[in-house]
Amino acid sequence: MPSDISMTPEALKAAILDYKARLSVTVVAHFYQRDEVFEMADITGDSLELARRCQADESEFVLFCGVGFMGESVKVLSPHKRVVMPKIACCSMARMISSEYFDSSVAYCESYGIKSDDIMPITYINSSAAVKAKVGQMGGMVCTSSNAKTIITRALQSGKKILFVPDKCLGQNIARDMGLVASVIGDGTDAAKAHIICYDGFCSVHQLFETSDIDFYRAKYPDIKVFTHPECKPEVCEASDFVGSTSQIIAAIKALDPEQKVVVGTEYNLVNRLRDKNTYVLSSTKPECPTMNETTLYDLYVTLKAIDEGNPINEIFLEDEVSHYAKIALERMLAL
Ligand code: 13P
Numbered sequence: 001m002p003s004d005i006s007m008t009p010e011a012l013k014a015a016i017l018d019y020k021a022r023l024s025v026t027v028v029a030h031f032y033q034r035d036e037v038f039e040m041a042d043i044t045g046d047s048l049e050l051a052r053r054c055q056a057d058e059s060e061f062v063l064f065c066g067v068g069f070m071g072e073s074v075k076v077l078s079p080h081k082r083v084v085m086p087k088i089a090c091c092s093m094a095r096m097i098s099s100e101y102f103d104s105s106v107a108y109c110e111s112y113g114i115k116s117d118d119i120m121p122i123t124y125i126n127s128s129a130a131v132k133a134k135v136g137q138m139g140g141m142v143c144t145s146s147n148a149k150t151i152i153t154r155a156l157q158s159g160k161k162i163l164f165v166p167d168k169c170l171g172q173n174i175a176r177d178m179g180l181v182a183s184v185i186g187d188g189t190d191a192a193k194a195h196i197i198c199y200d201g202f203c204s205v206h207q208l209f210e211t212s213d214i215d216f217y218r219a220k221y222p223d224i225k226v227f228t229h230p231e232c233k234p235e236v237c238e239a240s241d242f243v244g245s246t247s248q249i250i251a252a253i254k255a256l257d258p259e260q261k262v263v264v265g266t267e268y269n270l271v272n273r274l275r276d277k278n279t280y281v282l283s284s285t286k287p288e289c290p291t292m293n294e295t296t297l298y299d300l301y302v303t304l305k306a307i308d309e310g311n312p313i314n315e316i317f318l319e320d321e322v323s324h325y326a327k328i329a330l331e332r333m334l335a336l
């Protein structure tokens, strides 16, 4: 009998399918997961879809293959559920903001004469539960890349300034799209003159895409379409034909004529899964998300085995107060 560590991918897959058939577990995977992990999932989707669908799921365990903030969001929305993750990998953007940095961002706005009562905070879902809780406590909401425009539109109705954390690119892209003025913390511009004040965070993967990559593909294939994620730099999104969340990009590609060439600026695993003779990756490097890629088939197997043995590993637990206010911020989003 080989030890677990030397099991072949086929043996791991067979064992995973066996656990899934016997246990009350739903395996969930974001589009950026490795193919062999993604194939084992019962639920796949973008951040918003995963949050919604896990809330409606009835299994005892959600086994979340993704990054930490995604598993935390499931736990916040369904505190009775047991949420485990093969790897509690932390999205590099989510790590750029803590609750202390959130407080100093509010202080930054105040230094421009904006009272804290006149700030409507919005946090991108790529943030910790602690940051979501801060936002919920201040009357704000969460958004994802698929609903950011709707959420900002609603937030503007409050007549307040929007403090948008942590992704400056998403904030700037939405502002441009809606004809609003954005400033970025520390950029030297007058925050009081902006509609949206963005925190200075970003996604290290989506920063890889450059307008020179777009120029390269447009020169090579003049009729090519360029589809990008709103975490890309503003100038990259501005030069694109379509900007959307992971699910929206997939749907837009599927709606194209099969002979239409398209080049895609988002994480490698997603694009590679769609790749055919007409679909290209918008980078001369391999734009993989290192933290999404931490989860392997073996980790998935080990996590299921631990549940089967009655000793779950990597379970998500949150402080009651954090959970309470983070839930308010997430539910305000889901209500829209
Ligand atoms: P989506 O909500 O579009 O799936 O994006 C999540 C993410 O982390 C993109 O980098």
Ligand code: SF4
Pocket: 067, 091, 092, 093, 094, 126, 203, 204, 205, 206, 231, 267, 289, 290, 291, 292
């Ligand atoms: Fe975070 Fe970027 Fe990875 Fe998305 S691609 S999970 S934003 S590091």
